[in-house]
Amino acid sequence: MLKFKKKSLIYLAVSIFLLTLLSSLNPALRTTILSTFKYPLSLLTLIRREIGGIIFYHRNLMQNEGLKREVDLLRNKINTLDEIYLENRRLNDILSLKQKTPYKVIAARVIGRSPDNWSSVVIIDKGRYNGIKQEMAAMTYLGFLGRVIETTESTSKIMLINDPNLGVSCIVVGSRQEGLVSGTLGNSLIMKYLPKGADIKISDVIITSGLTDAYPKGLLIGEVIEVGEELSGLTRYAIIKPAVNLSSIEEVLIIIP
Amino acid sequence: MRKWFFLFIIVVLGLLEVAVLDYFKIFGVKPDLFLIVVVILSLFFELKGVIFFVIFAGVLKDAFSINTFGINTLLLPLWSFLIMKLSKRISIDNNFILMAVIFIITASHNIITGLILVFSGGFFIPLGISLRIAFLESLYTAIIAPLVFKIFRTFPRWLPQGAWNWE
Numbered sequence: 001m002l003k004f005k006k007k008s009l010i011y012l013a014v015s016i017f018l019l020t021l022l023s024s025l026n027p028a029l030r031t032t033i034l035s036t037f038k039y040p041l042s043l044l045t046l047i048r049r050e051i052g053g054i055i056f057y058h059r060n061l062m063q064n065e066g067l068k069r070e071v072d073l074l075r076n077k078i079n080t081l082d083e084i085y086l087e088n089r090r091l092n093d094i095l096s097l098k099q100k101t102p103y104k105v106i107a108a109r110v111i112g113r114s115p116d117n118w119s120s121v122v123i124i125d126k127g128r129y130n131g132i133k134q135e136m137a138a139m140t141y142l143g144f145l146g147r148v149i150e151t152t153e154s155t156s157k158i159m160l161i162n163d164p165n166l167g168v169s170c171i172v173v174g175s176r177q178e179g180l181v182s183g184t185l186g187n188s189l190i191m192k193y194l195p196k197g198a199d200i201k202i203s204d205v206i207i208t209s210g211l212t213d214a215y216p217k218g219l220l221i222g223e224v225i226e227v228g229e230e231l232s233g234l235t236r237y238a239i240i241k242p243a244v245n246l247s248s249i250e251e252v253l254i255i256i257p
Numbered sequence: 258m259r260k261w262f263f264l265f266i267i268v269v270l271g272l273l274e275v276a277v278l279d280y281f282k283i284f285g286v287k288p289d290l291f292l293i294v295v296v297i298l299s300l301f302f303e304l305k306g307v308i309f310f311v312i313f314a315g316v317l318k319d320a321f322s323i324n325t326f327g328i329n330t331l332l333l334p335l336w337s338f339l340i341m342k343l344s345k346r347i348s349i350d351n352n353f354i355l356m357a358v359i360f361i362i363t364a365s366h367n368i369i370t371g372l373i374l375v376f377s378g379g380f381f382i383p384l385g386i387s388l389r390i391a392f393l394e395s396l397y398t399a400i401i402a403p404l405v406f407k408i409f410r411t412f413p414r415w416l417p418q419g420a421w422n423w424e
Binding site: 011015018019022029030033034037040041044045048111112113114115116117118119121123149150157159164165184185186187247 | 268271272273274275276277279280282284285286287289291316317318319320321322323324326327330331335338367370371374382383386390394
């Protein structure tokens with residue numbers, strides 16, 4: 001049985017005092033440490049990427065050939081869509097509708113991730129110096145990624161969409177059913193509190209709704225892979241496979257509002 | 258020189274945990290290398306010799322995470338203190354006992370961290386996910402701990418004569 005001496009009580013008191021002090025010093029300490037470790041983290045990530053390139057050479061070669069074929073196909077589609085876009089502009093001009101300008105983005109590389117398993121966070125190599133601020137949305141070329149939660153001068157932290165603390169207002173493409181998507185700290189997302197008669201089914205595409213100013217409308221979230229009923233029987237839920245592979249993100253795009 | 262060596266080890270393990278260990282996730286969890294290092298230092302050396310390194314490991318972990326700053330800075334020295342007390346009463350040379358101790362410490366660490374997250378009002382994790390993280394991370398950390406211990410036990414051969422001794 002451990003004996004609790006006066007020393008232990010002093011230790012406890014000092015601990016509580018230190019916790020309070022550290023909480024107040026939080027921004028200064030975190031900023032300094034993150035700025036210090038930015039370049040070692042970037043170097044380690046680069047080494048890991050190069051080693052991965054050597055180890056997975058054959059897989060990358062096959063993937064490259066498949067992607068080249070897909071690029072050619074998409075190029076053809078873009079040409080077709082360009083024509084449709086020009087026609088749309090002409091028609092809008094005729095109707096004198098206001099043109100929406102696309103948003104600007106800042107590209108950044110992922111240099112690290114949260115060391116604990118209680119959150120899904122990535123660290124990127126751009127910060128306030130580059131114009132990034134808290135609450136900005138983040139995405140990749142494939143779809144929506146998350147939100148900036150912390151910034152230092154040269155690094156930022158992004159909470160990913162599979163973190164349970166990030167809720168994103170979404171709609172189902174087609175039926176326009178609204179819902180709130182949050183994460184499970186795993187490879188899937190969950191859309192909860194859907195009404196019993198919600199018009200949602202497997203393989204439906206989910207996008208951001210744009211109902212709040214937090215995220216632009218139309219960013220791809222993912223695809224429904226399962227629909228079920230909650231234990232209470234009053235509401236339904238949908239499991240969503242994210243469009244972005246959250247375990248292998250290399251680059252992110254921060255949206256400038 | 259040995260102090261710089263331990264500082265270097267903690268920094269390298271921290272960088273590994275942040276930049277590389279995500280590729281070794283199983284069911285969405287990765288092992289806690291910081292905790293293993295703290296246990297190793299606590300078993301081999303006296304508290305006054307390692308308290309600085311244990312606190313440094315905690316500060317490093319807190320800086321990279323988004324939880325309340327100070328959780329790891331205060332919990333890691335506490336586990337170090339308890340490990341030292343425990344090692345005087347039972348032998349932790351056996352791998353199974355070592356794994357059991359690491360499992361209990363990691364589970365306790367996760368439970369306390371989860372409770373602090375809930376009651377600090379900052380973040381909320383559903384109970385099912387919390388239990389999954391607490392149990393699986395503890396298991397994963399306990400399984401790889403003997404491997405990390407074995408690597409550290411071979412260090413005396415890599416260092417100059419007498420460098421492994423603290424005094």
